[in-house]
Amino acid sequence: MxxxxxxxxxxxxxxxxxxxxxxxxxxxxxxxxxxxxxxxxxxxxxxxxxxxxxLGDPELPGALWVDFERPSARRRHCHPGQELLVKAAKVRHTTGPLVIDATAGLGRDGFLLAAAGCRVWMFEHNPIVAALLHDGLERAARSPHTAAITNRIHLVVGNALRHLPELDEQPDVIYLDPMFPERSKSAKVKQDLQLLQLLDDNNDAPEQLLLAALAVRPKKVVVKRPLKGPLLLGRPPAYMLKGKAVRFDVYVGTPKEISIK
Ligand SMILES: C[S@@+](CC[C@H](N)C(=O)[O-])C[C@H]1O[C@@H](n2cnc3c(N)ncnc32)[C@H](O)[C@@H]1O
Structure with missing residues (x-):
């Protein structure tokens, strides 16, 4: 740390x-x-x-834990197809696509993708965040509402930059939601993210993650960005899906000119 x-x-x-x-x-x-x-x-x-x-910080939530059964989470999991992320990660004519969630965090996005039928491998390099996520996944595996979703998830504690070049199976999609410095300065940063940022200010550059993801040559690389955030590597994606506060940049196919050196 x-x-x-x-x-x-x-x-x-x-x-x-x-x-x-x-x-x-x-x-x-x-x-x-x-x-x-x-x-x-x-x-x-x-x-x-x-x-x-x-403790003793009124600016931050009292406690943060992973709960995939919160009413708001359950609503999202019941209708995952309506979510922008699921639309962005959709791969036509593929049943149970393999999605690598390379920046798993508290697993909300990865869990949503699993609820939509994807097999999801989650990578999280911060051991404390991974412990919180593991705890949430264990409880979800015991609940009749979420057990089937959890069966499609595999959590790997480690750095995606190290694991991406040596995957056992070719993924259909790689999803990136890196922690952006600008988020920490925004008044709108969700409080639980602020708490997470206290744990980890030592993240790899998002550009590194994008290069590593593209080098794997999945069908799609989906990157969550702040709505008005700059393009990673200055490189325009094939298309963008825009929400109120964030957008998803979708890179399709393999850009030959990208070098990871
Ligand atoms: C913004 S959070 C992701 C939130 C997540 N999408 C969710 O729905 O909860 C970014 C997370 O990526 C993790 N991370 C950043 N770089 C990483 C890397 N190279 N490998 C694995 N995890 C990484 C950070 O520790 C942090 O927990």
């Missing part, structure tokens, strides 16, 4: 088994504390879920 990030510690509710708690702290390489301290960024294990919280 980057040195400018606030220190992170794990706090577990007494009902959680000590074995599980110790394993989690060791796997994430963070210390286990028994009492919260003022401004410390906390990962908190409760009997229900794993959550990230920053």
């Amino acid at each position: 980057h040195s400018s990030n606030p220190p992170l510690a794990l706090l577990a509710d007494p009902q959680c088994t000590t074995d599980r708690v110790a394993k989690l702290a060791a796997s994430l390489g963070i210390s286990l504390i028994s009492e919260p301290h003022g401004q410390v960024l906390l990962l908190r294990l409760t009997p229900e879920h794993l959550e990230l919280c920053k």
Whole structure:
């Protein structure tokens, strides 16, 4: 983790088994504390879920955890075809396309694509974010509403730049939603994203991700951008789908002139 990030510690509710708690702290390489301290960024294990919280900061949400069963999420998952992302990632005449979500984050977009019938491999390089996502996916796998969707998802904890060149299967689509610096300065940044940004200010350049994705030669590379954000690499996509705050740039086919050197 980057040195400018606030220190992170794990706090577990007494009902959680000590074995599980110790394993989690060791796997994430963070210390286990028994009492919260003022401004410390906390990962908190409760009997229900794993959550990230920053205490004493009214600007940020109390706690953040992954919940694919929230009413708003369930509504999206019931009608995924209406979502712009699903339209952007659609591949004609392909059943169960393989989508690589190379910047999985809290998995909302990847889960939506899986709800639309895609097989989704999620890559997330930040171990804390990946732990939150893994926890959410585990709970979703136990729910009758979301189990079938979860079956189509595979989470890989690691850097997409390393994994993309050595995929076992040729993906149909690679999806990128990189963290953009301009997001952090925007007043409209969603609060949970602000919390995530506290964890990771050490992201690879989005341009690097686009080059790596294009080099895999999927049928499509879909990039989520701020509505008015500049084109990555200054390169116009085949087409764009625009929403109110974001747009999806869709690169189709393999641009021969792109070099990844
Ligand atoms: C804006 S968030 C993605 C949000 C996600 N689309 C969602 O629906 O929750 C970007 C995420 O990409 C991750 N990330 C950035 N670069 C990465 C890389 N090279 N490999 C894997 N994950 C990466 C960051 O850690 C962060 O969690």
